[in-house]
Amino acid sequence: MERVRVAVLISGRGSNLQTLIRAARPDFPAEIVHVVSDTPDAPGLAHGRDAGIPVRVVDRRDHANRAAFEAALESCLREVEAEWVCLAGFMRVLTADFIAAWPDKILNIHPSLLPAFKGLHTHERVLAAGVRFTGCTVHVVRPAVDDGPVIAQAVVPVLPDDTVDVLAARVLEAEHRLYPLALHLVATGKARVMGDRVEINRDLFATSPALFNPGGKGIEGGVGGG
């Protein structure tokens, strides 16, 4: 089986990186070939090292400006022959020029149901808004922050006593199911970017609707009937 070569970009903890690494067994259609962090002390680097995946730090502070930083990142990704790039808690906004060099090949995960709650401090804002459901989204990266065609989403309930940490943990669990799934869909061509939307293989949607809402489980577990 031909496996697509994926580089994962992180800045911190790297729990989504870890789930991608775990998912990418030999029968998975994507292979994690490199982990890149923009900070030398990102704890997530250890997940790459532990799995025997080459890791590299491309530190913004070692580069005179954003263009030089992105050029270094670009040459690193080309050198390792990455075909797709997964952002997993990567805290830098990439420029339109960088994104244009990887047309429809950069994915990101965001802890909300986009296009709602883009940006930082997502869970605080979800709780303040009083919405009953939130979730997470894997999307194709476009120049605007947390914007781009949606590949997959998972719905997660917001429960009455939720704190930011409790809600974040519930959403993170759904993220860990969603990112490998979304990568599987694009790597196999079952999800294809068509302009501003991602089209999903119709048969797959009919036979496995749960694939597209792997967070749905939490609703049964968290909200009683009656």
Ligand code: GRF
């Ligand atoms: C996740 O919540 C992800 O959605 C957001 O940043 C966080 C990264 O967490 N983009 P981790 O580093 O993968 O644990």
